[in-house]
Amino acid sequence: MIKIDRRLFENFDIILMLFICLVCTMALFNLYSASYPPKAYGTPAYIRQSYFFLMGFGVFLFLISFDYQELHSWNYPFYVLIVALLIFVYFAGAKAGGAQRWINLGFFKLQPSEPAKLMLVITLASFYSRKEVVDGYSITQLVIPVLLTALPFLLILLQPDLGTALMLGIIFVSMTVFVKLRMSTYLTMGGLALVLGVFAWEKVLKPYQKQRIQTLFSPDNDPMGHGYQVLQSKIAIGSGGKFGKGYLEGTQGHLHFLPERHTDFAFAVWGEEWGFAGSLIFLGIYFMMLLWGIHVAMEAKDRFGVLLAYGVVMLIFWQAVINLLMILGFLPVVGIPLPLVSYGGSSLLTTMLGLGILMNVRMRRFQNLQPEP
Template sequence: MKMLRIDRRLLEHFDVILLLLIVLVCTMAYFNLYSASFSPKALGTPPYVKQGIFFLMGFASFVFIISFDYQELHSWNYPFYGLIVLMLLLAFFVGDKAGGAQRWINLGFFKLQPSEPAKLMLVITLASYYSRKEINDGYSITDLFVPVLLTAVPFLLILLQPDLGTALMLGIIFVSMTVFVKLRMSTYLIMGSLGMGIGVFAWEKLLKPYQKQRIQTFLNPENDPMGHGYQILQSKIAVGSGGKFGKGYLEGTQGHLHFLPERHTDFAFSVWAEEWGFVGSLIFLGTYFLLLFWGLYVAMNARDRFGVLLAFGVVVLIFWQAIINLFMIMGFLPVVGIPLPLVSYGGSSLLTTVLGLSILMNVRMRRFQPSMSGD
């Protein structure tokens, strides 16, 4: 691996705006997590302390990742892919169980959920494949055999854990990046037909009863207000009760009186909306999505096709998780356990997102260098 040499141009092209947006979002997210998980009678290490350690680990990895040329990921792509698949197999066979799922590998100092880095792995893998095999008139359905296979392996392993939400995220990443690189019209038609057929088959044969219940609850949560619909209803109450300016930091009743379940994980933004209100939510979401728009700007100005696809893939990875989570807490989508990147508690999710953002910065810093990959 070719490590960073002293190069004045790299420092000149360091994106201060991108770094500032990342720091702002992380700062707001950490203060929100403190409010969501603070308890005067907490047993053990509080979540906000653990998340603080993960933030420090994440920014240490940020410095490491930007210290080498992202083109090196071409070489490390398939070893990384193999490592993630191996970890998914380990999680499935010997991983720790919780809540009826087997998704975690106990590393001692924290439990790694390999399905989280699998999302970033897929972004890198698809970016590498599509940048090496460019087809000017669009990809046919046969051209997609390899990327479909590369997506299907981790998809199925994650689905078996079972973790439907994360598995669907892999499918969304594949579709988003594949559509971005241009398909033939016949490919769109075939993929659309296959997608509808798989959806019907999944509902009839693959989805477990509790997963169907989540979808039915989403369609009508009021039918079961004290059961499966409880989370959605309490989340909507928290968001709506914030009013224009919120109840004040650490003053949210839905969160602090424990009406809102999973308030530091899946429903972390509900805590923010209750305490900071409509105006505070606009400020947070404005900063958050400005970060993503800036990521698209990085993609449009990348030096080569691989850089474009990497940056676009990282934005897609964060964007769709954010949209699904926000729609979920407002009752527009069923609860599927998708975290809000950088905001929801979870070491694996946080580290994966920060690694993705470090790749984004890497692409931005090296936009002045000539491409050495030939793509």
């Protein structure tokens, strides 16, 4: 039920909104350059992304109209819906590049694994806020959240989409450690992670996925094959120097040396054109937005609000860190986008939904909210 309260408008977070608008504006300018010169056919990527931004701000405004407490009741229907979509994708999803990850809706292709990440944040926040444990969670008390994480994890892994599946694991670990664990739980989880890691390397990972990890340590051994993306990305960023080559003047991107320059490697385009100084400004604004998100979590009125805000920040933070380390050659190329910056409708809409939840928590931070007469 939509609730209108004057105090909600008074608590609208202008600073958070300013950060979001700044990042979105820089992202669109960068996407225009990444897709320049435009092709003679089809709608340019920056135009399509502009539509997604408008849709994103629409769902953002819609979401802040509702009290985030209602997500407690929406939580499991949302979970069932996303799992159902992931199952549908497995059997009848659209294919591209050897993967089966999308549902063709006509006007755009929905990738259910993207909202699955936000769904997991909401699900874990709801569970941990309802099942608070003073002396820390034991391993048996984590069985339900582990199962809730494992089901979408396995469905996404089957697509195959190792990067997004790992993001679910990272979200689970981030939120679970945040709510406090017993020391025995840490030791058990660490041991299980080690065993599962060895098992995954031997039995689960496909040869091309192993090759990506091996290429991380020696990209020069296959400069025209598996190491090509990382080498070209490092060349693009390094060639930007202190102040960059200038807007629309990047050669690595515009001459098509840099692959996936509008998606996974979008920041490499920015680094080449704006240089070290411009990159610092961009990253400063981006991570200040996330730091402000932590501030929102600290001032939330209840445990559910704290966990929601923290989970959303971790969702964006880890994707950003992994993407940046990936294009710098410090992590394998696993297809993790830079939220708000990389092209992609599903990723952008999911991020805007998450930021809408963050604003929702901020607007309702005052204690003991009572309807005005």
